[in-house]
Amino acid sequence: MAIETTFSEWEKPLRDLETGIVKLKELSALETDTARRAEHEAKITDLERGRDRYVEIMYANLGP
Numbered sequence: 001m002a003i004e005t006t007f008s009e010w011e012k013p014l015r016d017l018e019t020g021i022v023k024l025k026e027l028s029a030l031e032t033d034t035a036r037r038a039e040h041e042a043k044i045t046d047l048e049r050g051r052d053r054y055v056e057i058m059y060a061n062l063g064p
Helices: 007-030 034-060
Strands: none
Touching (some): 007 034
């Protein structure tokens, strides 16, 4: 396993999650079918939870 050497590499998974959330929110806003919109919103919630877990884990592992 390679060690990331820049913040950019360390933040990539977080940026990818954020990008996915934004795209899904845009798609959901355009959706006219209520059931599909609800599916998108459920997926958005899952992605946001994943993002929050990632941030929590990464900051918990930072040490002095």
